[in-house]
Amino acid sequence: MLIHRRNFLIGTGVAAGSLALPRFAIAQGDQRPSITIAVQQISNSASLEPLREQSNVGERTFSFLYEGLIMRNLQGQMEQVPGLATSWKRINERTVELTLRPGVKFHNGDEMTADDVAFTFSRERMFGPDYDITSNKTLFANVMVRDSVQGKALPPEVMAVAKRSWPALEKVEAVDKYTVRFVNRTPDVTMEGRIARYGSEIISRRGYEEAKTWIDWARAPVTTGPYKVRSFSPDQELILDAHEDYWGGRPPLKSVRLVVVPEIASRVNGLFSGQFDFICDMPPDQIPGIEKNAKFEVQGGLIANHRLTVFDKHHPQLVDPRIRQAVTHAIDRQAIVDSLWAGRTRVPAGLQWEFYGxxxxxxxxxxxxxxxxxxxxVKAAGYKGDPIPFRVLNNYYTNQVSTAQILVEMWRQAGLNVQIEMKENWQQIFENNGQRAIRDWSNSAPFTDPISSIVNQHGPNGQQQQTKEWENDEMNRLSVAMETETDMPKRKAMFKRMLEICEREDPAYTVLHQNATFTGKRKDIQWKSAPAFAMDFRGHNFRIA
Structure with missing residues (x-):
């Protein structure tokens, strides 16, 4: 429901003339402000480890803490820029060499060196002790796998994401203190993108080794970002302090508090009352109500993420691909964009982005x-009207519930009896109990190649196939071939064939619309949102007018 300022003031008993600007908390002895950001969630996995938390909310949270050798320009168009490495070069089709930035300090005061980089991509931290480089196989089980070197138990999800992100990494070697080489087992034109992707951020070796358990590490990671963890209460709040030795200059904030506020109305009310300084994940219908008050504004727009509807082809009602095809043709996507997003997003060209070039x-x-x-x-498939479950979270995605309600009505008009099942968390969404059929999801492109999206999430190592929702032999052969092919026209032809399989012939998913994210804030705060879920609060991007 759209919250009007007048109604809010009446409901809280505050006179319109007495509404004060939200006030920043000022730490004693330090004139930098401390801010509070209301989010709908901090982390789905109750951890702060990107290899465990591959999510939209995680990308936002980790932008405060983590950095990669190659970074994305959050103040531009997400192009690759030097980060913890000042430069990089191709040695050959299998090797990339990077020069590290000297003097970078971790949160524990140690200087980052090539040894930390090599450890970040090691079996101990990423792949598990049983990882076989030559065969690219790991013993995956639904249990924690014991790391014999560090005495830590690696969650299987960590190893699955590592293998998905780096399917053919042979080694990362320290050439000298400030030079590292990434060596792949096979040719790979996307290595620079993999180095820059979400999940390839650099960590402190000593910080990892000194943590008693994996979860101790994952809830207080030692990294290089502009802010460091003070405390983390999963599903409640994360408090970060400025990393005073940050290589990019003194952070502009003394501290940052991310607080979980699931309800949209509560986030908006908190912004108006001064309880929150920023509020995330604003639906478009809330934007006019916020901006009617001259003291506030909303920033944001399109990001490199598409909203999907995903299929489990093994459900009895979805085994026949014609039913899944019918689901895709029954959706009026433009109506969803117009009615729920006020035209602030768009229907894209399938699971791809123009920056693929x-x-x-x-x-x-x-x-x-x-x-x-x-x-x-539907008629040709002989569908008899049996229920088709549709698993949905309560607005984890912006407009998620209202989108689901519209979709169910569209499918009903095509003769499909789809029934919404509200779930509390992602574990319930993915639970394979024989009732999994249709679910909500999104898909991002962390670098400028289809490998980062369609192969990463829907290929043989992708989450959809790892959870046994869908598989296709030709898609898998193409995925493996595309990862090693260096001829770009051939790679493009492979990608086109993947789209034909996954979106037309044997649907694995169907794209609904490109995603967009909107952040409410004080108007006198000079801050620019990024074209991503990530939030940038480094020195150049925060000032009070």
Whole structure:
């Protein structure tokens, strides 16, 4: 429900003339402000480890803490820029050499060296002690795997993400104190992108080794970012302090508090009352109400993330691909964009982004909205009206519940009996109990190649196949071939064929719309949002007018 300022003031008993600006907390002896940011969640996994928390909310949280050798320009168009490495070069098709930035300090005061970088990508931290480099195989089980070197138990999800991100990494070697080489087992044109991707951030070797358990590490990681962990209460709050020795200059904030506020109305009310300085994940219908007050504004827009509807092809009602095809053709995506997003997002060209450059498949579209075609497919498949479960979270994604309600009505018009099942968490969403059929998801592109998206999430090592929702032999062969192919026209042809399989012939998912994120804030705070979930609070991007 749209919250109007007048109604808010009446409901709280505050006179309009007495509404004060939200006040920053000023730490004694330090004139820098401390801010509070209201988010709908900090981390889904109750950890602060990117290899365990591959999520939209995690990307936002970790932007305060973690940095990579190659970084994304959060104040530009997310292009690659020097980060903890000042430069990099290709040695050959399998090798990239990077020069480290000297003098970078971890949160524990240690200087970052090539040894820390090599350890970050080691079996001990990423792949597990049983990882076989030559065969690229790991013993995966639904139990914690014992790390014999550090005495820590690595969650299987960590190893799965590592293998997905680096399917053919042979080694990362320290050439000297400030030089490292990434060596792949096979040719890979995407190595620079993998180095820059979410999950390849650098950690302190000593910080990791001194942690008693993996979860102790994961809730207080020692990294290089502008802010460091003071305390973390999962599902409640995360308090960060400035990293005073940050290589990028003194952070502009003394501390940052991220607090979990699931309800949109509570986030908006808290902004107006001064309880919060920033509020995240604002639906477009809230923007006019916030901006009617001259003291506040909303920033944000399109990001490199698409909202998807995903299929479990093994559910009895979805085994026939014609039913999944009917689901895709029954969706009027533009109506969702217009009605729920006020035209602030768009229907993209399938699971791809224009920044793929020469790999972008021109002329490709999402399945057309054609209700009659959907009805014909339903009839041809012999569907008898049996229920099809649709698993949904309570607005983890912006407009998630309202989107689900619209989708169910669209599918009903095509003759599909889809029924919403509200779930509390992602574990319940993925639970394979024989009732998994359709679910919500999103898909990001952390670097400018289809490998980062369609292969990363829907290929043989992707989460959809790892959770046994969907598989396709041709898609898997193409995924493996594309990861080693260096001829760009051949790679583009492979990608186009992947789109045909995953979005048309044997649907694994269907794209709904490109995602967008909006942040409410005080208008007198000079701060620029990034074209991503990540939030940038370094020295150049925060000032009070």
């Amino acid at each position: 020469p790999m972008f498949v021109e002329g490709w579209t999402v399945p057309e909205f054609n209700l009659q075609k959907a009805k014909d497919l």
